[in-house]
Amino acid sequence: MRNEMTIEFLSISENESLARVAVASFISQINPTMEELTDIKTVVSEAVTNAIIHGYEDNPDQKVRLSCAINGEEIEITIQDEGRGIDNVDMAREPLYTSKPEWERSGMGFTIMENFMDHVEITSEPGEGTTVHMKKQLTSTRALCN
Amino acid sequence: MSLHADFIVKENVLLVRLEGELDHHEASRLREAWQQELANNNVGHVIVNLEKLTFMDSSGLGVMLGRYKEVQASGSEMVICSISPEVRRLFDLSGMFKIVKLVDNETFALEMLGVAS
Ligand SMILES: Nc1ncnc2c1ncn2[C@@H]1O[C@H](COP(=O)(O)OP(=O)(O)O)[C@@H](O)[C@H]1O
Numbered sequence A: 001m002r003n004e005m006t007i008e009f010l011s012i013s014e015n016e017s018l019a020r021v022a023v024a025s026f027i028s029q030i031n032p033t034m035e036e037l038t039d040i041k042t043v044v045s046e047a048v049t050n051a052i053i054h055g056y057e058d059n060p061d062q063k064v065r066l067s068c069a070i071n072g073e074e075i076e077i078t079i080q081d082e083g084r085g086i087d088n089v090d091m092a093r094e095p096l097y098t099s100k101p102e103w104e105r106s107g108m109g110f111t112i113m114e115n116f117m118d119h120v121e122i123t124s125e126p127g128e129g130t131t132v133h134m135k136k137q138l139t140s141t142r143a144l145c146n
Numbered sequence B: 001m002s003l004h005a006d007f008i009v010k011e012n013v014l015l016v017r018l019e020g021e022l023d024h025h026e027a028s029r030l031r032e033a034w035q036q037e038l039a040n041n042n043v044g045h046v047i048v049n050l051e052k053l054t055f056m057d058s059s060g061l062g063v064m065l066g067r068y069k070e071v072q073a074s075g076s077e078m079v080i081c082s083i084s085p086e087v088r089r090l091f092d093l094s095g096m097f098k099i100v101k102l103v104d105n106e107t108f109a110l111e112m113l114g115v116a117s
């Protein structure tokens, strides 16, 4: 099947759980396993949190856009902000790297996204914003189709 | 679903039981409450029971690591118990179990820290 959704919400931390729940219920129509569902919820939480705290630096009046597409057994998720952007994407992707150690960040967000998804693409322009595009093939549904 | 934290003092141990979802939104509140408990009670060691934690992301790792550093700096120990396989994966990725002790359940954790049950 093919389906798509886009939601836009204010950059407040209450919306982190909203984003997880929205994506989880959207993808439930292709019957992911519990583990796949947890993976997807975790990466959505990571990218949305990054948009709010790093992109918009806790400014609550900005907008985060979240899109999710289902293409057969593949899930595609895009999380976008128009915040400060990332100066050095390669450095940001390094495990344990954080620009905000004083906020008790663990620097594991991008590492988790890369481990839980098949493909992670980060496009960022300083002063313009950041887009994180991720893909994952569901193994459960792939097994069914074989 | 939000996060609920129970703090229980047993001898010189602060027992922290977490229930629900631990994300960035909940992390700052948890950190404040946890630091308050450490300051108000004459405790050294900390046990974190994650049995009823249904979701955690890297913000949760940050809070755990932050408390671990404080507890360790005061010469005490922090032990994590009853972790689910999903949450465990995050800890494994971060390498945190190379430094923080992990045990199966609260009883073992209490025994390990010398608290009679
Ligand atoms: N949407 C974003 N906008 C601006 N900077 C970002 C964004 N996402 C990530 N970053 C940068 O990349 C770093 C690493 O991100 P991450 O791996 O999630 O770790 P953490 O969030 O714990 O700092 C952040 O500290 C931040 O500097």
Ligand SMILES: [Mg+2]
Residues within 6 Å of the ligand: A046, A049, A050, A108, A109, A110, B058
């Ligand atoms: Mg992050």
